[in-house]
Amino acid sequence: MAIVNRTPDSFYDKGATFGLDTALQRCDEVIAAGAGIIDVGGVKAGPGEAVDAQEEIDRVVPIVTAVHRRHPSALISVDTWRASVAQEAIAAGAGLINDTWAGWDPELVEVAGHNRVGYVCSxxxxxxxxxxPHRVHYDDVVAEVIAETTRQAERxxxxxxxxxxxxxDPTHDFGKNTFHGxxxxxxxEELVATGWPVLMALSNKDFVGETLDRPVGERLAGTLAATAWCAARGVAAFRAHEVTETIDVIRMTAAIAGDMAPLHTTRGLA
Structure with a gap:
């Protein structure tokens, strides 16, 4: 799942794909690199300038429309917590709603279900x-995540x-500290054992930065280590900024496990 932020203030890319043309170029590039899902977001996840529903629609829908027209077989996801935004995005060609805020708008999952599109349960x-998050506590964070996300998935x-x-999606950093992550x-493996496909959004997150004492721009190695760990244990999808590197990790892990063949072999075979 490749991240495409149509925001001017993303914590990672600082607005690099805020412009429609640069966002569309990013989509072309990540699809060519092998991304299976394009995740478009119109509002920064963290605190920042207020963005109302209409502004979010104006940011998200044009890129969904353009990508759906240029790449009709691509699965387009929209990262939103608003039902009104989801409805417009689905009409434009989105096939997955990434509800990062865990049903804050109770109508959001109803919109996804009515339109028979996918849904990310956070x-x-x-x-x-x-x-x-501020001084959050769980008796057993994994048990609580499983209970909440599977309840959402069943609905x-x-x-x-x-x-x-x-x-x-266990939703790292959202309502959690680094120890929880x-x-x-x-x-x-307990998440995978639920039988629902697991999505991990690990890319350059604060829990990686705090674990390694690395700033945002120096978290790729830690992100990829976490990705390899999860890929080897059956996680289905990874939301990522660095798409090519993430795909390489997934493919290498699958090849080690014997689940895919090397892509190009000549050494010792000629």
Whole structure:
């Protein structure tokens, strides 16, 4: 799942794909690189300038429309917590709704189900959208994540979302500290064992930065280490900024496991 931010203030890319042309170029590039899902977002996840629903629609829908026209077979995801935005995006060609804020708008999953599109079920511990965690506590963070996300997944499927595109996402950094993030990775097999496809959004997150004491621009190695760990344990999808590197990790992990053949072999065979 390749990240395409139509925001001027993203924590990572600082607005690099805010412009429609640069966002579309990014989509072309990541599809060519092998991304299976294009995730378009119109509002920064963290605190920042307020963006109302109409502004979010104006940012998201044009890129969804353009990508759907240029790449009709691509699966386009929209990162939103608003039902009104989701409806417009689906009409433009989106096939997956990435509800990062765990059902804050209760109508969002209903829109996804009514339109028979995929849905990402997240866990935030009840956090308000665009706020940071503060002294959060869980008796067992993994058990709580599983209970909440599988409850959402069962409802999404009952409303019409395809089960193969109904993901559960532990949602690192949202309503969690670094110790929670590491515990979720340590016990990732418990998430996979639910039977729902697991999505991990690990890319350059704060829990990686705090673990390694690295600023945002120096978290790729840590991100890829976490990605390899999760890929080897059955995680289905990875939301990523660095698409080529992430795909290489997924392919290499699959090749080691014997689940895919090397792409180009000549050494010792001639």
């Amino acid at each position: 866990h935030t511990g009840g956090a308000v959208p665009r706020t940071r 999404a499927a009952s409303l019409g979302c395809p089960e193969a595109l109904t993901f559960i 590491l515990e979720l990775l340590r016990r990732v």
